[in-house]
Amino acid sequence: MSAENVTEVLVVGAGPAGLSLAITLRRHGVPVRIIDRAAQPSTVSKALALWSASLEALQGMGVVDRFVAEGQRLNALCVGEGDRRLATLAVGEGIDSPFPFPLLLPQSRTEELLAARLTELGASIERSVELVGLAQDASGVTATLRHADGREETVRTKYLAGCDGARSAVRQALDIAFEGYTEPQTFLLADVKIDGGDLDHRSIYLWWHNGGTIAMFPFGQEVWRIFSMRGPDSPKGDEPVTLEEIQHCVDRYGPSGLRLRDPSWLSIFRINERLAARYRVGRCFIAGDAAHIHSPAGGQGMNTGIQDAVNLGWKLAYALHGVGNGELLLDSYEAERRPIARGVIDAAAQKQHLSFGASKLTSMVRNMAVSIFGNIPAVHRKLQVELSETEFAYRDGPLVALGGSKRSSKRTEVGTRAREVSFVDVATGRNASLWPYLSAPRHSLLIFPEGDRPVSLNGAVEEAGDHLQVLHVDGRCDPTGKVRTRYRLSGPGWVLVRPDQVVAARGVGNDFGTLQAYASQVLRPRSGA
Ligand SMILES: Cc1cc2nc3c(=O)[nH]c(=O)nc-3n(C[C@H](O)[C@H](O)[C@H](O)COP(=O)(O)OP(=O)(O)OC[C@H]3O[C@@H](n4cnc5c(N)ncnc54)[C@H](O)[C@@H]3O)c2cc1C
Numbered sequence: 001m002s003a004e005n006v007t008e009v010l011v012v013g014a015g016p017a018g019l020s021l022a023i024t025l026r027r028h029g030v031p032v033r034i035i036d037r038a039a040q041p042s043t044v045s046k047a048l049a050l051w052s053a054s055l056e057a058l059q060g061m062g063v064v065d066r067f068v069a070e071g072q073r074l075n076a077l078c079v080g081e082g083d084r085r086l087a088t089l090a091v092g093e094g095i096d097s098p099f100p101f102p103l104l105l106p107q108s109r110t111e112e113l114l115a116a117r118l119t120e121l122g123a124s125i126e127r128s129v130e131l132v133g134l135a136q137d138a139s140g141v142t143a144t145l146r147h148a149d150g151r152e153e154t155v156r157t158k159y160l161a162g163c164d165g166a167r168s169a170v171r172q173a174l175d176i177a178f179e180g181y182t183e184p185q186t187f188l189l190a191d192v193k194i195d196g197g198d199l200d201h202r203s204i205y206l207w208w209h210n211g212g213t214i215a216m217f218p219f220g221q222e223v224w225r226i227f228s229m230r231g232p233d234s235p236k237g238d239e240p241v242t243l244e245e246i247q248h249c250v251d252r253y254g255p256s257g258l259r260l261r262d263p264s265w266l267s268i269f270r271i272n273e274r275l276a277a278r279y280r281v282g283r284c285f286i287a288g289d290a291a292h293i294h295s296p297a298g299g300q301g302m303n304t305g306i307q308d309a310v311n312l313g314w315k316l317a318y319a320l321h322g323v324g325n326g327e328l329l330l331d332s333y334e335a336e337r338r339p340i341a342r343g344v345i346d347a348a349a350q351k352q353h354l355s356f357g358a359s360k361l362t363s364m365v366r367n368m369a370v371s372i373f374g375n376i377p378a379v380h381r382k383l384q385v386e387l388s389e390t391e392f393a394y395r396d397g398p399l400v401a402l403g404g405s406k407r408s409s410k411r412t413e414v415g416t417r418a419r420e421v422s423f424v425d426v427a428t429g430r431n432a433s434l435w436p437y438l439s440a441p442r443h444s445l446l447i448f449p450e451g452d453r454p455v456s457l458n459g460a461v462e463e464a465g466d467h468l469q470v471l472h473v474d475g476r477c478d479p480t481g482k483v484r485t486r487y488r489l490s491g492p493g494w495v496l497v498r499p500d501q502v503v504a505a506r507g508v509g510n511d512f513g514t515l516q517a518y519a520s521q522v523l524r525p526r527s528g529a
Helices: 016-027 051-061 064-070 106-120 170-173 243-253 301-320 326-356 362-372 377-388 398-402 434-438 483-485 513-522
Strands: 006-012 032-036 076-081 086-088 126-128 130-135 139-147 152-162 179-181 184-197 205-211 212-219 223-230 258-268 272-276 285-288 423-426 429-433 444-449 470-471 493-497 503-508
Touching: 006 016, 006 139, 006 301, 016 032, 016 051, 016 106, 016 301, 032 130, 051 064, 051 301, 051 434, 064 106, 130 152, 130 170, 152 170, 152 301, 170 285, 184 243, 205 243, 212 243, 223 243, 223 258, 243 258, 272 326, 301 326, 326 423, 326 513, 398 503, 398 513, 429 434, 444 483, 493 513, 503 513
Parallel strands: 006 032, 006 152, 032 126, 076 205, 152 285, 444 470
Antiparallel strands: 076 086, 130 139, 139 152, 179 272, 184 223, 184 258, 205 212, 212 223, 423 429, 444 493, 493 503
């Protein structure tokens, strides 16, 4: 065994969640080690959709432009039965975000772009390194890592994050229950090219016929991801899937006239709906698929993991920098993120059962629902806004409690996401977008003064130093009042936004009591730190 090494944070697993966490920590200046037991990056497409809240988070990681330049925007979701198209739902409507659209990009490419960003920030993935054991005490975690040549290394780290996927060794070592169930059916997956059928390569197709379902997602150059299902009574059981079997499913259940060819990935899988009983044990945390897994219906798994990572990242950084009440911050991670995962799992299971349910009653209800509700714009919007994950509200935990007692889901209330809006950058006189400003690795305080009268904060945040930036949204900065309107303030007031672009606290007039209370718990350097 080699000599003991010491690090601040050990991230186990370099999938989307681990990479996002490592990037966030580096953005906050925290040294990080990130390991993955796989010798090579994954080459399979897996998650294809990046939703708006993830794109917003990618801006915070300083990498969103590359995703937007490379990813493919989606046009529509087309739903049909046999030869009938039941509905065409335009995609990207009603999402209030600087990125009001889902972006299609294979997960393998998402991971490549994230890994490149991490390298720019001075860290890189250590491959063929597996976590095989961990133990913790009051001051840190001792992790045992096994290298490709069988050598074992002991690492001492202040915090450890298990982003090591559904079978998480970290979750198991911490003895955290992964509560839930496995669906009985076997699902089939194929990445193929398709001839015929006049499909729009910017639309998703969800099709039913003869008691079965086909879902088709476009990505890359002419490639389509196809999902279908083997019934629980299928004699094939868990046999590997072939192109012929997928073609048979498409012929039987899908739009007519499609010829599949050139499969680049064929796989079968079972759907698990599971949520970890805890996200934190002492100095160890879990995030991403290690903490929650569910049906791919709705395409939320990777997205939820990325957002776990940005929630945890800044809190770990503050705790390590000796800023604020570390225990309060770190406890707030599970309190905020676990209820979100619960909601995502339940909603994905519902979509899954509605889309793939084979009974006559299910298909009748489904066809009626799509024909009636699928053509109502408000229903499209509601579904897309839900999937975008931009309208969630953190309601629980010690951090949102600091922001004030009012619990409303209205956007820009405490615990909800901040809003994008343009303002005049007084230094340049030009219009600027607020989102990049809010994406800095620090808290942002927006102060809305009474007229042009200067505001005295009465020392409420004087110890925050580099962990806070202040924007005076006065008449020069906001001549038409649209920033004020977006933040729902009719008179003077203030809104404090966290580094993960969530509203931390807000107040009206010159009452900075809540700001002072929040700052003393979150922004004040700890004595001796
Ligand atoms: C077919 C399919 C389609 C999907 N479609 C979507 C979609 O459209 N949208 C969406 O959001 N999600 C989708 N998902 C889910 C998505 O792929 C996962 O949610 C995502 O990969 C989870 O990321 P993660 O970083 O948490 O874990 P993973 O991607 O599983 O990464 C975990 C990493 O940890 C490493 N590791 C494991 N154990 C150890 C250890 N002991 N030591 C060191 N390293 C270890 C692994 O090698 C791996 O690289 C889909 C999944 C599948 C299978």
